Amino acid sequence: MSRSIINLRSAIHLKEGWTLKIGELSKATGASIRSIRYYEKQGLITPARTESGYREYHKFAVEQVNTIRLYLKLGLSTEQIAGFLQCVLMNKEAFCNEVLPVYRQKLKEIDEQIQTLVRIRSNLEDRIQSILSEQTDNESMEGTNDEH
Amino acid sequence: MSRSIINLRSAIHLKEGWTLKIGELSKATGASIRSIRYYEKQGLITPARTESGYREYHKFAVEQVNTIRLYLKLGLSTEQIAGFLQCVLMNKEAFCNEVLPVYRQKLKEIDEQIQTLVRIRSNLEDRIQSILSEQTDNESMEGTNDEH
DNA sequence: ATTGACTCTGACATTAATGTCACGGTCTAT
DNA sequence: ATAGACCGTGACATTAATGTCAGAGTCAAT
Structure with a gap:
């Protein structure tokens, strides 16, 4: 198990806790990948994209997704939740x-x-x-x- | 509009506040007739039946249905709600x-x-x-x- | 270069709650 | 007896959130 300098991604991870891929976000939150993509389509969360098209989440996304799920369990719709998030994120x-x-x-x-x-x-x-x-x-x- | 002695149902109603038909229950609660029947099929409420097969609700059913709807809006499933109602209502x-x-x-x-x-x-x-x-x-x- | 793990999109399936429609029976005032 | 307003069942449709599968691309380690 030669562990060379190669694992750049992990290094960056450790250094700044920068980005998550969707699978990692899924594991971190318990939400299925499918659901996370669904939240995105509903405008609840908007990841960046890598050159190749992979979704790139910053670490706050974990908290975000957890919040979304909590509200969903409370019987709020994604539409209503979208309003909240807008409200919280922007100052409008x-x-x-x-x-x-x-x-x-x-x-x-x-x-x-x-x-x-x-x-x-x-x-x-x-x-x-x-x-x-x-x-x-x-x-x-x-x-x-x-x-x- | 001759109002004679004939309106027995109303009379009984006034006398004892006894039974509701499904339409009346629906109006009293805001739940659709369809939904009320659905709640019944899920075991959340069990009306008596008249000879002719009409559902006959006692007045408590209004409170019951309101509770059911509240829980539903809060994201509980009919299955979960069923448990509660059994506890409260099955007083035998x-x-x-x-x-x-x-x-x-x-x-x-x-x-x-x-x-x-x-x-x-x-x-x-x-x-x-x-x-x-x-x-x-x-x-x-x-x-x-x-x-x- | 190849493999395996991961990702992408898109389509179809499913579950829960509800809506809607159709067809037929019941009740009651005229 | 008949109309009109109810009610009954049953079937199909719909919405939201999620599951699942298929075909293809990406990435990292060998």
Whole structure:
């Protein structure tokens, strides 16, 4: 395994953490190559290209793709996400004003869901408790099956 | 428009708020009839049937469908939602003992999800904040008077 | 120069949720 | 009894995100 000076790419990598190829980005994020290309077609991410046409991502792309995936899991569409990214990357207030209500709406929905889940949670807890106390109540008796 | 004693259905409705037909449920929730039937096929909601085969929903179904739609908008699948609804709605404690471990598991999952949501929430909040602060930064020039 | 791993594009498939249409049955006011 | 507004099922279409496959080019190590 002669390791000569040849591995330029790795060297550059280590030196600056400069660019990623799509496969590396995929592994770094868990997103499939297919999906990353799809995000690009949707305008969510725009890699440079090498002479030969390979996509070239800078390291921020990892964070970017992770964010995209998080929002997708949250039920946002690529279209909506595109708005966010525009808003964050460029300083155009016009975009931001457009996009802000979407954020706020989503926030409201999330709050609602958290509330619901908390309610469900305590509901479940109650039920478990009542099962347990019933059990200890009837521990020595048998099969008295009542219902309210 | 002679309004006689005949409108039994309405009468019953007013008396007890008893049942809804699918069209009424649809209007009450904003979900399409198609979607409601889909939710049923996925096991998320199980209406009674009249003699003639019409679906008959009790009024809680409105809340139910609203919850389903909220979760869907948040990126949960009908399959995931099904689990929750079973826990909350299946209040028949006939098979509680068998179900207790399931409850506990569910509780754990719910806790996990709440945590995730809280994290996402603060992520969104940060982003909104950063938009706002950028805006107020640029606000110092220009007597732009916006606000809701 | 050849091989193997990687990339490119493009096409077709799939899954989930929903829309839409067609055809037929039900209910109710006239 | 008939019209009109519902409802039932079933089939096909569509959208978004992703999977998968095919044919061809690139790159790095031998």
